[in-house]
Amino acid sequence: MALMFLSADDPVEAWREALLAEIPGLDFRIWPEVGDPAEIDVALVWQPPPGELARYPSLRAILSLGAGIDGLLAQAGLPDVPIARMVDPSLTRTMSEYVLLATLRHHRQFDHFERAQRAARWSFALPPQAAERQVGIMGLGVLGSAAAASLAAHGFRVAGWSREAKRLAGVESFAGPDGLDAFLARTEILVCLLPLTSHTCGILSAATFARLPRGACLINVARGAHLVETDLIAALDSGQVEGATLDVFRAEPLPPDHPLWHHPKVLITPHVASYASPLTGAEGVAENIRRARAGRPLLHQVDRGRGY
Amino acid sequence: MALMFLSADDPVEAWREALLAEIPGLDFRIWPEVGDPAEIDVALVWQPPPGELARYPSLRAILSLGAGIDGLLAQAGLPDVPIARMVDPSLTRTMSEYVLLATLRHHRQFDHFERAQRAARWSFALPPQAAERQVGIMGLGVLGSAAAASLAAHGFRVAGWSREAKRLAGVESFAGPDGLDAFLARTEILVCLLPLTSHTCGILSAATFARLPRGACLINVARGAHLVETDLIAALDSGQVEGATLDVFRAEPLPPDHPLWHHPKVLITPHVASYASPLTGAEGVAENIRRARAGRPLLHQVDRGRGY
Numbered sequence: 167m168a169l170m171f172l173s174a175d176d177p178v179e180a181w182r183e184a185l186l187a188e189i190p191g192l193d194f195r196i197w198p199e200v201g202d203p204a205e206i207d208v209a210l211v212w213q214p215p216p217g218e219l220a221r222y223p224s225l226r227a228i229l230s231l232g233a234g235i236d237g238l239l240a241q242a243g244l245p246d247v248p249i250a251r252m253v254d255p256s257l258t259r260t261m262s263e264y265v266l267l268a269t270l271r272h273h274r275q276f277d278h279f280e281r282a283q284r285a286a287r288w289s290f291a292l293p294p295q296a297a298e299r300q301v302g303i304m305g306l307g308v309l310g311s312a313a314a315a316s317l318a319a320h321g322f323r324v325a326g327w328s329r330e331a332k333r334l335a336g337v338e339s340f341a342g343p344d345g346l347d348a349f350l351a352r353t354e355i356l357v358c359l360l361p362l363t364s365h366t367c368g369i370l371s372a373a374t375f376a377r378l379p380r381g382a383c384l385i386n387v388a389r390g391a392h393l394v395e396t397d398l399i400a401a402l403d404s405g406q407v408e409g410a411t412l413d414v415f416r417a418e419p420l421p422p423d424h425p426l427w428h429h430p431k432v433l434i435t436p437h438v439a440s441y442a443s444p445l446t447g448a449e450g451v452a453e454n455i456r457r458a459r460a461g462r463p464l465l466h467q468v469d470r471g472r473g474y
Numbered sequence: 475m476a477l478m479f480l481s482a483d484d485p486v487e488a489w490r491e492a493l494l495a496e497i498p499g500l501d502f503r504i505w506p507e508v509g510d511p512a513e514i515d516v517a518l519v520w521q522p523p524p525g526e527l528a529r530y531p532s533l534r535a536i537l538s539l540g541a542g543i544d545g546l547l548a549q550a551g552l553p554d555v556p557i558a559r560m561v562d563p564s565l566t567r568t569m570s571e572y573v574l575l576a577t578l579r580h581h582r583q584f585d586h587f588e589r590a591q592r593a594a595r596w597s598f599a600l601p602p603q604a605a606e607r608q609v610g611i612m613g614l615g616v617l618g619s620a621a622a623a624s625l626a627a628h629g630f631r632v633a634g635w636s637r638e639a640k641r642l643a644g645v646e647s648f649a650g651p652d653g654l655d656a657f658l659a660r661t662e663i664l665v666c667l668l669p670l671t672s673h674t675c676g677i678l679s680a681a682t683f684a685r686l687p688r689g690a691c692l693i694n695v696a697r698g699a700h701l702v703e704t705d706l707i708a709a710l711d712s713g714q715v716e717g718a719t720l721d722v723f724r725a726e727p728l729p730p731d732h733p734l735w736h737h738p739k740v741l742i743t744p745h746v747a748s749y750a751s752p753l754t755g756a757e758g759v760a761e762n763i764r765r766a767r768a769g770r771p772l773l774h775q776v777d778r779g780r781g782y
Contacts, residue, residue, distance in 0.1 A: 256603060263604065267578040274575055279743045286735040288727030290744040295564060295751055296571065419596030427594040435587045436598040443603055
C-alpha cells in the first residue's frame with residue numbers, strides 16, 4: 167500500500183510532511199519514481215499525463231489536488247475507481263480572495279486607471295459605493311457560495327445563479343434556465359464559478375453578454391471552456407463588456423500569439439485564482455486515504471454522471 | 475445666514491438634497507454664485523482657491539469635504555475660525571476598500587502578472603497565504619485604524635506605526651521614532667495613511683525604503699509630500715521596492731511628463747482612494763452647521779498647532 171503523488175505545480179515536500187503528520191509511516195512515493203505500480207493504492211494528482219493512471223492495477227481511489235476534476239474525467243481509460251475533489255479551506259479562501267480582488271479592481275476602476283496611465287492621463291472619476299454595485303456569481307457550489315458570502319460581507323449587492331435555488335444570507339438566488347435572464351439583467355460584474363459540464367461549456371457567449379447591462383465586466387475563474395473567447399473579444403470591442411479578468415483558458419499556458427494577451431480591456435492571470443495549502447488540506451486528504459483503504463465512500467466524491 | 479458649497483469634485487446636487495433633508499430651509503449657495511459675501515456664515519469646501527475664504531467677513535466655520543486639511547492650513551490668510559475635518563462612514567469605508575484592493579493586488583501578484591502580460595508571458599507562481607503576509611500601516615487615525623482592522627479581518631498579519639502606541643484588536647502596535655526600525659523591518663507591504671505635518675513630510679524616503687525587507691511594496695494614500703519621488707524611483711530600479719500604488723502626488727494632476735507615469739512598477743490612480751457620500755456624510759455636516767451657529771465646538775475640529 168503506497169500513496170503516489172503526481173503534480174508539477176504543488177509543493178511536494180510540504181505535502182509529504184503534512185500527510186506524514188496525519189498518517190505516520192505513510193508510504194509516500196513521488197511520480198515518476200514510484201517503484202512497483204501494483205503497490206500504489208491511492209493517487210494524489212493534478213493533471214496526470216493521459217493514460218498514466220491506468221498503469222496502477224491496485225488503485226482504489228484518485229484524490230484530486232484541485233477543485234475542478236473535468237480534466238481528469240475527460241481522460242480516456244480513466245480507471246473506474248472513486249474520485250474525490252479537493253476541498254480545502256485554503257482552496258476556498260484563496261478563490262474568495264481572488265474574486266474579491268478582481269471585483270474590487272473593476273468596481274474601483276483600476277482597469278480604467280491602468281489604461282489612462284499608459285497615456286499619462288489623469289482621469290479623475292468616482293465610482294458608486296459598493297452597496298450600489300451589483301455583482302452576480304454563476305455557480306453556488308463550495309467555491310461560489312464562499313465567494314458570494316465574501317462579496318456580500320464586503321457590502322456589494324450580490325446575486326447567485328445555480329441549477330437549483332439556494333438560500334444564502336445576503337445573496338439573491340436565481341435558478342435554472344428560467345432564472346438566467348433576470349440574473350444577467352441585474353449583474354454589473356459577472357463572476358463564473360460553474361463546474362464544467364456539457365450544460366455549462368460555452369455558457370459565456372455572445373447571447374449571455376448581450377443580456378448583461380452595457381458596460382458590465384466579466385471574471386472567469388472556472389474553466390477556459392466556459393468562455394467563447396471570440397465572443398468576448400467582440401463584446402469588449404463593441405463596449406457591451408467593459409473589462410475582463412481571466413484566470414483560465416481553453417489552452418493553458420495561453421499561447422504567446424493569442425489575441426487575448428494584448429487586448430487593452432483584459433487582465434490575464436496564469437491559473438492562480440485558487441491554491442490548496444498542505445497545512446490546511448492534509449487533514450481531508452488523510453481522511454480520504456483511510457476511507458479508500460477501508461472501502462468506504464470518499465469525502466467530496468465525484469458523481470461521474472453529473473460531471474462534478 | 476447661508477452655507478457656501480465650494481468644490482469642483484463633489485456632487486453638489488446630492489449634497490444640497492441631503493443637507494436640506496437634515497436642515498429644512500437651509501440657505502445653500504453654490505460658489506461662485508454666492509450673493510452677498512457677508513451672508514455666508516459656514517463654508518463647506520474642497521480645495522478652495524487661495525485667499526478665497528478671506529472674502530467672507532461673517533464666516534464662523536470651515537467644514538472640509540475631505541479628511542485631509544493640510545491644503546487648507548497651508549493657505550495664506552486663512553480666516554481664524556474653527557475648521558472641521560470630514561468624518562463620514564463612506565470616507566472611511568472607501569479608504570479601507572482601496573487599501574484592501576491595493577494590498578491584495580500586490581499580495582496576489584497582479585502587478586507582476588500585468589507586466590508579464592505585456593510580454594505575452596505565462597508566469598505561473600503561487601504567493602503565500604494571507605496569514606503569512608505582513609502588512610504595515612503608518613498612521614492609525616480614523617482612516618488608518620479602519621484600514622488596519624479591515625486588513626486584519628481579511629487574514630493579513632497587520633502592524634501599525636503611530637505617534638503613540640495604540641490598542642487595536644489583531645494589530646501589532648509600534649510607536650514613535652524608536653519603534654520605526656522594527657516596524658519597517660517586518661513590513662512587506664507598507665501603507666501610508668499619516669497626516670501631513672512637518673514631522674511626516676518626506677518620510678517615505680531612501681532611508682525608510684532601505685529598512686524594509688528587499689522586495690517590499692508601497693501604497694501611498696495619504697499626501698504626495700510624504701513621498702520623496704526620486705527616492706522611490708531609485709528604490710524601484712534597484713529592486714529594494716518591488717512595486718508601488720500611488721494615489722497622491724506633490725503636484726496634482728500629475729504632470730504628463732512626470733517619470734512616474736511610465737514606470738513599469740508603479741500604478742497611478744488620480745486621488746480617488748477615499749470619497750465622502752452625501753447619503754452618509756450629511757448628518758455630521760448638518761450637526762457642525764448647527765454647532766457653528768450656536769458657537770459650540772465642532773465635531774472633528776482641527777488642532778491648528780498639531781496640524782490635523
